[in-house]
Amino acid sequence: MEVAVSIITGLMILGALYAIHAKDLLSSVIACGIVGYSLVICFLLLKAPDLAIVQIVVDTITLIIMVAVVLDSSREELFLKPDTQGYVTTLTGVFLLAIFLYFFVISVQSLDILGKGSLRMAEQYINGAAQKTGSANLVTGVVFDFRGYDTMGEAVVLVTAVLGVLTILRIKGKK
Amino acid sequence: MIAYIMCFVLFLVGLYGVITKRNLVKIAVSLSIMEISVFLFFALLGYIDGGVAPIVDPADPARVYVDPLPQALVLTAIVIGLATTSMLMAIIIRLYRKYGTFDIREIKNLRG
Structure with a gap:
């Protein structure tokens, strides 16, 4: 089980790397769909059929929204101007990596081994x-x-998001 | 353990995209990749070896079920993720119509 999930997660990582590096934005968005649909397989392997159903629906809707936005544009990731602040990006990345790695090591040590967890809370x-x-x-x-x-609360957040999207798409911007 | 590490690597890939890319659509894609890695992590936390999906079968009371609590949390988080993504894409398409580009260095009010 763990091996199967790890292999699929590896494929998700490859899809994610392609999504980040693709030149065409449409390929990038569809590669993001690869990651989402692989997550559905992981959910099925982890015995979570409800999550798999919801994730299929949500991922399809996300993909439709993103493709609609990309098709409305020129699709190319335009010319790459030399980044004058590249060292700032690198420093931020290393700093964040160190922080996340530290907390990941701490939290994983306190977790149970995968598949051997107790149902103490869920009983x-x-x-x-x-x-x-x-x-x-x-x-x-x-x-x-x-x-x-x-x-x-989730329903309230959804209604707020829908109202926000409608408002953003309707208002006329200043020229 | 390997699965946790792969999950963390997926999160880092998304973080790398958010930090290095200057294209708004790529940033939105990277954010949803980070989201997905967190969902997978939660689903991994609730998994029990030999467990079955948490649907009660009255005929067989001695079954082991996987933990339903992380699944319920992820169910909420997935829907919230859809809401945030659609909001993000709405803002991106407004910015594209105003400035004609996805590059955040070209967009005057987002220049960092």
Whole structure:
């Protein structure tokens, strides 16, 4: 299992590198789709069918939005002017890499080995959840019952985002 | 362990794109790559060896289920990710219509 997930993650890394380096923006966006759809396979391997369904839908919508934006433009990543502040970028990158590496090492040491985790926290959600919530699907039970306020907040964020997109696309800019 | 490391490398690839690229669409793509690596990390945290998908089968109460809590969190995060991405693309297309380029060095008010 871990080997399969690692191989697919390796393919995702290759797709991500291509997405970042492609000259044509359309290829870049579609390579981003490769990463998203590989994530669906990972979710299925990790026994998360709900996530796989949602990720397929969301990734398709994201891809459509991005392709619409790119097709509306000249598509090329234009000429590369020499970057006068390249050393600033390099320094920022090294600095951030050091910080993230430090915290990654700390947090991974405190984690369980993959696949050997305990259900200490989730036992409250699993035991008798089907009777408490009336839902055979435990994920649905958690999302819509135990953490219903979270889901309400999520809906508020979605409405706000839709209103924001409509507002941004409608206003007339100053010339 | 290898899977965690690969996940971290995927995150770093996205970070590299955000830092080095000067094209707004590439920055949006890199951000969604970082997002995806975090989703994968959460799904890995909830995995249990020999577990089945968290759908209760009353006929067989002794089954081991994978942890439903990280899956519920990721479910929320995926939808929020869609909202942020669409917002980002709306802003990008406005900027393109005003300035005619995706290059953030060319865009006057975003020049750093």
